[in-house]
Amino acid sequence: MLRIAVASGKGGTGKTTLAVNLAALLADQGHGVRLLDADVEEPDCHLFLHPHDESSAPVDVLIPVVDDARCTACRVCADVCAFNAITVIGSSVLVFPELCHSCGACPLLCPESALHEESRTTGQVRRGTVDRPGASFELVTGVLTVGEAKPVPVTKAVRAAGEREGADVVLVDAPPGTSCPVIESVRGADLVVLVTEPTPFGLNDLRLAVEMVRALGLRAVVAINRAGVGDDRTLRYCEEEGLEVVLELPDDRRIAEAYSRGELLVDALPELRQLFESMWRRIVNAVTAQEVRP
Amino acid sequence: MEPRELVVISGKGGTGKTSVVAAFAALAGGAVLADCDVDAADLHLVLRPELGEPHDFSSRSCAVIEPDPCTGCGRCAEVCRFDAVSRSPDDEYSIDTIACEGCALCMRVCPADAIRMESVVNGVWMVSTTRFGPLVHARLGVAEDNSGKLVTHVRKEARATALREGLPLILADGAPGIGCPVIASLTGAHFVLAVTEPTVSGRHDLERVLQVVRGFRLPFAVLVNKADLNPELTEAVTADVLAQGALFARTVDYDPAVTAAQVAGVDVVTYGGRAAAAIEEAWNETARALAVTEEGDVSHA
Numbered sequence: 001m002l003r004i005a006v007a008s009g010k011g012g013t014g015k016t017t018l019a020v021n022l023a024a025l026l027a028d029q030g031h032g033v034r035l036l037d038a039d040v041e042e043p044d045c046h047l048f049l050h051p052h053d054e055s056s057a058p059v060d061v062l063i064p065v066v067d068d069a070r071c072t073a074c075r076v077c078a079d080v081c082a083f084n085a086i087t088v089i090g091s092s093v094l095v096f097p098e099l100c101h102s103c104g105a106c107p108l109l110c111p112e113s114a115l116h117e118e119s120r121t122t123g124q125v126r127r128g129t130v131d132r133p134g135a136s137f138e139l140v141t142g143v144l145t146v147g148e149a150k151p152v153p154v155t156k157a158v159r160a161a162g163e164r165e166g167a168d169v170v171l172v173d174a175p176p177g178t179s180c181p182v183i184e185s186v187r188g189a190d191l192v193v194l195v196t197e198p199t200p201f202g203l204n205d206l207r208l209a210v211e212m213v214r215a216l217g218l219r220a221v222v223a224i225n226r227a228g229v230g231d232d233r234t235l236r237y238c239e240e241e242g243l244e245v246v247l248e249l250p251d252d253r254r255i256a257e258a259y260s261r262g263e264l265l266v267d268a269l270p271e272l273r274q275l276f277e278s279m280w281r282r283i284v285n286a287v288t289a290q291e292v293r294p
Numbered sequence: 295m296e297p298r299e300l301v302v303i304s305g306k307g308g309t310g311k312t313s314v315v316a317a318f319a320a321l322a323g324g325a326v327l328a329d330c331d332v333d334a335a336d337l338h339l340v341l342r343p344e345l346g347e348p349h350d351f352s353s354r355s356c357a358v359i360e361p362d363p364c365t366g367c368g369r370c371a372e373v374c375r376f377d378a379v380s381r382s383p384d385d386e387y388s389i390d391t392i393a394c395e396g397c398a399l400c401m402r403v404c405p406a407d408a409i410r411m412e413s414v415v416n417g418v419w420m421v422s423t424t425r426f427g428p429l430v431h432a433r434l435g436v437a438e439d440n441s442g443k444l445v446t447h448v449r450k451e452a453r454a455t456a457l458r459e460g461l462p463l464i465l466a467d468g469a470p471g472i473g474c475p476v477i478a479s480l481t482g483a484h485f486v487l488a489v490t491e492p493t494v495s496g497r498h499d500l501e502r503v504l505q506v507v508r509g510f511r512l513p514f515a516v517l518v519n520k521a522d523l524n525p526e527l528t529e530a531v532t533a534d535v536l537a538q539g540a541l542f543a544r545t546v547d548y549d550p551a552v553t554a555a556q557v558a559g560v561d562v563v564t565y566g567g568r569a570a571a572a573i574e575e576a577w578n579e580t581a582r583a584l585a586v587t588e589e590g591d592v593s594h595a
Binding site: 016042044047101102104144146183215231 | 442
């Protein structure tokens with residue numbers, strides 16, 4: 001099973017465009033592909049793929065609950081909580097679920113065994129089927145409940161749901177940035193495709209993303225969206241850093257318009273298919289080259 | 295005088311949030327600028343500040359296992375819920391510093407007292423100088439938890455700077471998404487401008503982030519960028535947000551000058567063009583709305 005993560009430092013550079021079009025193309029070519037939408041704060045793949053027969057499973061985190069009959073208000077729970085998620089006022093214990101990291105310290109260390117843990121739902125994992133002419137594939141989507149602050153448990157649940165057997169290729173659409181939810185999305189990938197645009201903002205954030213991928217000991221290639229806008233500093237940077245550019249998607253108003261309507265480029269502008277086909281060949285070569293290296 | 299704070303957010307990334315903030319900075323005539331997108335801060339690229347002194351930021355600690363006292367009992371690995379403790383083939387335990395969330399449970403249960411917590415520098419922040427006013431900006435360390443604490447710190451410094459320099463306005467460039475950093479950008483702000491684009495994903499992401507904004511009961515307005523890309527959707531989004539209580543909704547048509555300005559390293563107002571004129575109108579309306587929220591804000595008196 002090949003695991004390819006699609007990420008970017010800057011948001012809005014075309015991660016989702018790349019992921020949904022590549023998934024559709026691979027399904028059309030007869031690959032057993034599964035797409036994981038791990039951008040759980042703003043998951044958008046489904047808008048382009050229209051999955052059907054969706055099932056939904058809650059993502060639960062554990063939070064402490066106090067048994068008042070046993071609690072002596074000794075404050076051990078508040079003292080051991082590294083996240084200020086539990087406090088004692090007078091003789092009552094207050095839990096702030098949105099601050100809790102579910103580390104399990106307070107129930108384990110409470111001398112009166114007055115705390116137990118209960119589930120709290122912070123998101124959903126949806127699984128649906130996407131039909132392509134002659135084939136279909138699975139889309140697994142993580143959705144963080146609006147108002148919830150912590151995406152990582154939902155990201156982990158999407159990965160867990162998506163990485164079972166039954167697919168040759170697992171594509172992961174990661175959130176933007178370089179922090180924890182991104183790490184959870186790209187961890188274990190055979191290759192990370194970093195999507196950028198050739199602008200100063202795009203380049204600045206690409207540098208951060210490359211730094212992140214290298215800190216994780218993973219390998220990256222670059223896909224440039226809106227090629228032709230901006231300047232050539234991004235291409236020069238990739239050359240200097242030895243980063244292969246696997247796709248240059250031109251800056252074309254027809255692409256932007258098709259995207260705005262939620263259309264797949266491989267369908268709306270079939271002449272672009274070959275760009276995605278050649279990108280896939282380069283991705284496979286990059287992974288293979290890595291494997292034969294001593 | 296209590297400074298007013300405008301936060302510009304977007305839900306979806308890449309809609310032009312930072313370009314709008316830089317343009318507003320040029321139009322505001324004196325404000326403190328706060329870059330709350332600490333995961334991918336870009337405002338400095340167009341405001342080109344004289345950099346201030348960097349300060350380390352630390353908001354978490356990480357466990358460290360001392361090999362000598364460690365007896366290899368494995369209790370730490372048993373209790374860790376973040377898979378942060380690993381055992382080498384020769385039974386040596388160590389901590390994955392990226393996975394560790396700093397809960398310190400392993401330290402507390404270790405029977406040999408072999409674990410200690412070390413504070414981790416996970417960001418850097420500074421107050422720099424731009425021609426439009428002071429810029430408070432930061433950079434979160436790569437692979438760090440964007441818990442919102444650094445965002446909260448940037449906003450706190452921005453407020454202190456505004457009070458110190460007698461500036462009436464804070465312009466904050468918020469983070470994309472709807473999670474911790476966005477919530478940290480919005481808490482206690484006075485007015486929100488959401489920048490979106492007329493695409494199915496822009497609309498979907500805007501809907502989600504506006505639910506967060508409404509949860510905070512903050513007055514908000516919407517700017518639809520690249521509006522001519524899909525006029526029907528622009529109209530639909532505009533109608534949606536006005537029905538949801540937006541104070542106003544303005545549009546800016548696609549203009550290559552926005553990217554050209556970025557390449558030239560200046561804000562789009564200084565660069566000029568059609569979009570600049572439309573953004574200026576949006577600024578005027580935003581400034582009026584901010585003044586109204588101030589009059590109506592009796593609770594702070």
